[in-house]
Amino acid sequence: MRPRRARRGTCRRPWHDRHFMKRLVQAPNAAIATLWADMLRQAGFAVSVQRYFTGSIAGEIPPDQALPEVWVLDDGEHARATALLHELRHLPHLHWLCAGCGERVDGPFEQCWNCGAMRP
Numbered sequence: 001m002r003p004r005r006a007r008r009g010t011c012r013r014p015w016h017d018r019h020f021m022k023r024l025v026q027a028p029n030a031a032i033a034t035l036w037a038d039m040l041r042q043a044g045f046a047v048s049v050q051r052y053f054t055g056s057i058a059g060e061i062p063p064d065q066a067l068p069e070v071w072v073l074d075d076g077e078h079a080r081a082t083a084l085l086h087e088l089r090h091l092p093h094l095h096w097l098c099a100g101c102g103e104r105v106d107g108p109f110e111q112c113w114n115c116g117a118m119r120p
């Protein structure tokens, strides 16, 4: 009788054997690249921001190649990450009306820029 194969650690991820990084999206600036990467990480994706520091040498390389990029570490998750990123970029709740002053607040802000009231 053959011995049962020992189970590998449960945290072992199958893609470790064969994962390839794949570019998800090019961001207009480093702050947005970081924001998107954080949102993706919170959703459980392993992502990396590339060319984060190339701003200092912008001008020496074509502008479209100087922008930061968000890469997914597992190309097998590229489609799901892309779908999530699309949702994040078009979230309806990124626009809200302030209960205090009625101002329309755009973007991922928790506080009204006009009167300082917190998001409802």
Ligand SMILES: [Zn+2]
Pocket (backbone or CB within 6 Å): 098, 099, 100, 101, 102, 103, 112, 113, 114, 115, 116, 117
């Ligand atoms: Zn307000």
